[in-house]
Amino acid sequence: MEFADISPKLTVLVYGLVAFAVIVGGLLLLLDVVPTYFARRRERLLIAVAAGDAPAPPPGRLQKPREFGYAIFFLLPVVVLVLIGLVVPVIRTLLLSLKSGDGSEWVGLDNYGWMFSNGDILGVLWNSLLWVVLVPLVATSVGLLYAVMVDKARLESVAKSLIFLPMAISFVGASIIWRFVYAYRGEEQDQIGLLNQIIVWLGGTPQQWLLESPLNTLLLIVVMVWIQAGFAMVILSAAIKAIPGDIVEAARLDGVTAWQMFWRITLPSIRPAMIVVIVAITVATMKIFDIVRTMTNGNYDTNVIALEMYNQAFRYQETGQGSALAVFLFILVIPIVFFQIRNLRRQREG
């Protein structure tokens, strides 16, 4: 690629940076200039009142509309963007799910009926269930165990960085790495996949790991756990360190074993953090697309809802069926979000 090819893109990049600086800088300037202007005006008015030149303004009248004005000024762009980018598409998807494949006629709940009666799609739903149950559980457990073990150990920060590193790469990057790990070559040839090479060293025959269902789904889940365990560990580690020292000391004085310490002291104390982690990982798992698509493209019974929804809507041009899957996914996520909001409210009050 020559510079001539990328210079238009560099130009657009500079335009973007300029726009960002202008808009955000402008907002900040406004935030700074406007209140000070009004504050100074009020000061002058009060000085004038004190000097007897002008009548006293009724108290408090100036404050409320101003604050409401500020609130509207900052909320309005966000509300507009959320409306356009979130609310309208949700409504449109809902409507599309009630129409036929090319969006021309209303078919009511036919698409939902198809979803629950079609064997392939039921398989997709089961796979997604497997993901949603296993990934948060395993990732949180791994993160928690790791956090407990390296807590106050030597080389703690190095150990933590190691498990956190996978979060730095994209899901697709991780998928490609693990695809090579699971790669297969015939028995007589040299293996290029780590897993098969280990099996060969131990005297076994290489397998095509990604072809055997349901083992392949479990192997894909390993990739997601590998990525998310670092996230779980970081949050839980911070929560563990935040446990008040006196509780721990009191427990030690009472003579607890490590096991009891873990179950009776540590876990209950970090419950809010655990909930946050589990909810975050669950929502991320429900949306899983990249890992499945990069490693198996949904073949060999590894398909999940998000990938099937994409295939139906964009590759098979069955927007009705794809939208029905999307709505189903949306409905599944709602209880989790409600739970999270209720949890946050309770924390704020408590």
Place this chain on the structure above:
Amino acid sequence: MAVFPRRRQAIVIATVVGLALSATACGDGDDSDSGSNGSSAECSAFEKYNGNDGKKVKIYASIRDTEADLLEQSWKQFSDCTGIEIDYEGSGEFEAQLQVLVDGGNAPDIAFIPQPGLLGTFAKAGKLKPAPADTKASAEANYPADWLKYGTVDGTFYGAPLGSNVKSFVWYSPKTFQEKGYTIPKTWDELMTLSNKIADGGEKPWCAGIESGDATGWPATDWLEDLMLRTQTPETYDQWVTHQIPFNDPKVADALNKAGEILKNEKFVNGGFGGVKSISTTAFQEGGLPILENKCALHRQASFYANQWPQGTKVAEDGDVFAFYFPAVDPTKGEPVLAAGEFTAAFADRPEVQAVQNYLATPEYANSRAKLGNWVSGSRGADINNFANPIDKLSVQILQDQSKVLRFDGSDLMPSAVGAGTLWKGMVEWINGKDTASVLSGVESSWK
């Protein structure tokens, strides 16, 4: 709230203004080379496209990498002489993305669509503009009527053929054949005898790979179509691709089972890679490479596979690799040829877009592209001597041969939901062990 000191404010404003000015300065750089330099003698051939100086035409296709570079080179002279700037973009997700672009109101001006089924979808939705009269005339003069049917929807002609490829080839190593005394089989029975002979010698005669990312499974559909053409009549093939017979018709099952005699035969596949199931995880680009290492002898793949051999491989009748025509079951009943290609469809009818369309349909363009190599055209006006590559020459010969029965790739003719969707997945499941009947029924139920 902290108040910014005046000096910091000034610095911020100065930086922003500086960035804005430099952006304007950089931005002006890329508009300086439009405008035609078209008054020299070599541009006289492009005179009839004049009058569109400085206009832009956006082309979108699935051709990428070196082949895309060759494409851009092939119309460079046209672009320089007429002043029409052709903005080409190639994408690996062409089929899915084109639908998104068109739906979003952002359709390209021209798209090279390899699936007549997809072209039909857009035409029926009213998104395509009918081909201009010149394009239609060029196409009618240079291609057999059968070929033009694929670009015609409800009587209106939309897309002229651009490049083509021949799919009924079996790649082999002439050196190995000579060493071991194998002869090129001329019938299906001879092919099976040869395969058995090699298998009895302890080696796997065939290698194959159908993995292709999003499109995994497509090479197996070529096998199915080639066998359909060889076990049934061309009329049955036409009925099959237009859904006049169900997808799980016994005739189709016969064809698929015959393909299975090779593809699902553990004795025959997958040379150099493993067993039958390794076919679905082997990339199609690597599928034939074991031929070079003598780990397999035969690889059924289209003419464009010539681009996949490593640098320095001699692709010629006396070279490292070459291809022979995939034999018919009964040559006396005719030799069917499975072929494919792209069609130039337009979403706009501005004069400059029509000029580009007209140019791309002419034999002059075909020859200009042919000279750059690695391309096949079915155009009668293409001079066979312009095709340097022996496999391209062989392909053009077959395409221009009026006696062969030419049929277009079936999965490209079916609606994209089937041909580029459920059929691909069905083939992957078939290779992975599912039985013929279930696979075909699955595809049939998805074809509404």
